Every structure is written in C-alpha cells, then in structure tokens.
Amino acid sequence: MRLEYFELVxxxxxxxxxxxxxxxxxxxxxxxxxxxxxxxxxxxxxxxLMIEAMAQTGGWLVMAxxxxxxxxxxxxxxxxxxxxxxxPGQPLRVEATELHEGSGYAxxxxxxxxxxxxxxxxxxxxxxxxFPNADLRAAMLKAAARVQVxxxxxxxx
Amino acid sequence: MAxxxxxxxxxxxxxxxxxxxxxxxxxxxxxxxxxxxxxxLDVAFAIDKAFAIKLPLxxxxxxxxxxxxxxxxxxxxxxxxxxxxxxxxxKAA
Numbered sequence: 001m002r003l004e005y006f007e008l009v010x011x012x013x014x015x016x017x018x019x020x021x022x023x024x025x026x027x028x029x030x031x032x033x034x035x036x037x038x039x040x041x042x043x044x045x046x047x048x049l050m051i052e053a054m055a056q057t058g059g060w061l062v063m064a065x066x067x068x069x070x071x072x073x074x075x076x077x078x079x080x081x082x083x084x085x086x087x088p089g090q091p092l093r094v095e096a097t098e099l100h101e102g103s104g105y106a107x108x109x110x111x112x113x114x115x116x117x118x119x120x121x122x123x124x125x126x127x128x129x130x131f132p133n134a135d136l137r138a139a140m141l142k143a144a145a146r147v148q149v150x151x152x153x154x155x156x157x
Numbered sequence: 158m159a160x161x162x163x164x165x166x167x168x169x170x171x172x173x174x175x176x177x178x179x180x181x182x183x184x185x186x187x188x189x190x191x192x193x194x195x196x197x198l199d200v201a202f203a204i205d206k207a208f209a210i211k212l213p214l215x216x217x218x219x220x221x222x223x224x225x226x227x228x229x230x231x232x233x234x235x236x237x238x239x240x241x242x243x244x245x246x247x248k249a250a
Contacts, residue, residue, distance in 0.1 A: 075195060102205055104215040105198045125198055 020098035054110035058096035080122035182235035
C-alpha cells in the first residue's frame with residue numbers, strides 16, 4: 001500500500017466476474033507520513049483509509065464487470081464499522097461482493113480481514129459514469145495492470 | 158398486496174425520511190419531495206430490489222436533460238409507478 005498516493009490495493013488475488021466477487025491482498029507500509037500524524041506514538045491506519053481500501057477493491061470489481069469501459073466513483077458509504085486497529089506492517093485481505101448493478105450506479109458490500117478476522121465492513125454505492133477524459137482511463141488501465149487484474153480482462157488501451 | 162404506489166411511497170418515506178402522508182401520486186420526487194440525486198440512487202436501488210427490475214435511470218436522465226421528455230413523466234410518482242409497472246410486465250412477458 002502506498003498511502004500517500006492513495007494506492008491501497010497491492011494485488012487482486014481473486015476475481016470472479018460471474019459471481020460478482022473480488023479479493024485483494026495488501027500490506028500496510030512500515031513507515032508512512034500518515035502514521036506520523038495518526039497517531040504520534042500509536043500509529044494506526046485511519047478509518048477513512050480503511051473505507052477507501054474497501055471502496056477501491058469494490059471499484060475494481062465494478063469496473064472489471066463493465067470491461068473497464070466506465071469509471072466507478074464513490075458515492076456513498078453505509079454502516080461503516082471499524083472494529084479493530086491496524087498497525088504498520090499488517091497484511092490485509094479486502095473482499096467485496098457486488099450486490100446490484102443498476103443504471104448508472106452499483107452497490108457492493110465489502111470488508112477487510114486481518115489474520116482471518118473482520119476488521120472493517122461497509123456497504124458502498126458507486127456512481128458509474130463514462131471516463132471524463134482519456135488521461136484518467138489510461139491511468140486506470142495502468143493501475144489495473146499494477147494490481148494484477150487478469151490481463152485477459154483488460155481492454156486494449 | 159400493496160400497490161406499486163404504496164410500495165414506492167414507503168421506500169421514499171423510509172429512505173428520505175419524508176412523512177408518508179405528504180407523498181401523493183402527484184408528488185414530483187425532486188421538485189416537491191426534494192429528493193437529491195444521491196438519495197434517488199438509494200431509492201432506485203430499493204425499487205430495483207423490490208420489483209426485481211432495473212430502472213433505466215441513465216436513459217431517463219438523458220431524455221430529460223436533452224429535452225426529449227418532460228421530467229414529470231419519470232419523476233412524478235404516478236409516472237414513475239407506471240414505468241415500474243411497464244418494466245415489471247416486460248420482464249414477465
């Protein structure tokens with residue numbers, strides 16, 4: 001995870017488009033400026049970044065199911081629960097399931113696991129829209145390759 | 158069995174915190190009830206689930222924004238419910 005760059009997904013470990021499920025693996029960095037302020041002497045991952053990790057993981061699922069033709073933007077987060085602290089160096093598994101693909105939106109449930117225990121969970125709504133410009137689409141396809149979206153799912157840029 | 162309107166009014170009341178008694182078939186979801194676009198996504202999700210359909214929100218928005226269709230046809234509740242009934246019937250056919 002590169003917290004400062006909002007790169008919260010390291011690698012997509014499982015992606016089942018038919019089932020509408022995804023799992024990502026991530027490792028919290030040992031050092032980050034984020035931990036310097038949150039909190040001095042007690043570094044833990046901010047809850048908003050737990051939410052972001054779940055949103056990014058579900059977002060990759062939504063976009064993959066749409067063939068990366070459209071962008072998923074975070075629209076709402078419901079019932080987010082941060083159940084445990086996450087310290088630097090902690091490996092994580094982030095899972096998401098698409099609950100519904102609507103017209104111009106999608107809804108997913110997501111959770112973070114550490115050592116097999118649920119650390120955080122929520123339900124996320126995405127606005128699904130055309131990419132606003134070619135630069136963002138190219139950047140997202142590059143990021144998709146970085147997180148190891150199966151190459152056969154990636155369209156020709 | 159609840160009518161389409163009763164189900165939709167209940168959904169709007171629950172999600173948007175609007176007094177059920179103020180919601181009528183002639184209410185405009187946006188202009189009268191003040192439902193914003195984000196809350197309408199939640200309403201659409203609940204309607205999609207309740208009726209096992211997919212409201213074509215993007216097409217409706219394009220139609221309204223493009224001036225092809227007055228917003229009343231989709232966003233006044235009696236019009237919304239008529240569209241839901243059509244989608245349900247089309248799915249069953």
